[in-house]
Amino acid sequence: MKQKLISFSLNRSLMIAMVALLAMGACKSKKKAAQPEPEPAPVERVEETPAPAEAPEPTAEEVAVEKLESSFNSLTSASSPALANQSIEQTLAMFSNQDTPVLIVIHEENGIKDYDEPTTxxxxxxxxxxxxxxxxxxxxxxxxxxxKVSELELRRK
Structure with a gap:
């Protein structure tokens, strides 16, 4: 009889614990549903400036400068004299003639420029x-x- 009483009270205790858990779980979910949601924090709106539709077209001078800088770099990094000579001929095609003056500024003060010896x-x-x-x-x-390039002025890096 004692075993029956123990098993009966154990079953009864488990049943009560399960009902209590379900009741507690149901209360929490009802409590959450009953509470109003907190208002979201105010968000500052920053007006974005519209991005420019397209970058302005580069001028002819800017395009020529990019090509010449690239040509100069490929000429200095040429692996053989034949490639260097080919690069020279391609670069000369960008100039009005092969005697186009190249001026190298060695010093400038108050708007007055001192040049190295002029070259072609x-x-x-x-x-x-x-x-x-x-x-x-x-x-x-x-x-x-x-x-085509008619005059070129260079400066030390």
Whole structure:
């Protein structure tokens, strides 16, 4: 009889515990449903400036400068004299003639520029081929009516 009483009370206890758990679970879900949701924090609206539709077209001078800088770099990194000579001929095609002046600014003060000895584009390209160093960058470029370079001004990097 004692065993029956123990098993009966154990079954009864388990049943009461299960009912209590279900009741507690149901209360929590009802409580959550009854509470209003907190209002979201106010969000500041930042007006975005519209992005430009397209970047402006580069000018003829800017395109020429990019091509020349690329040509100068490929000339200094040429693996053989034949490739360097080919690069020189391709670069000379961008100039009005092979005697186009190249001025290298060595100093500037109060708007007055001091230039290194003037040279021609052919001589400058040969110099780049021999030294394999491009120590200058293009600071000014002038194009003729045909879009070819008629004068080039360089500065030390």
């Amino acid at each position: 584009i052919r001589k400058y390209l040969e110099y780049l081929k021999d030294t394999k160093k491009n120590l200058n960058f293009i600071s000014d470029i002038r194009l003729d009516a045909n879009g």
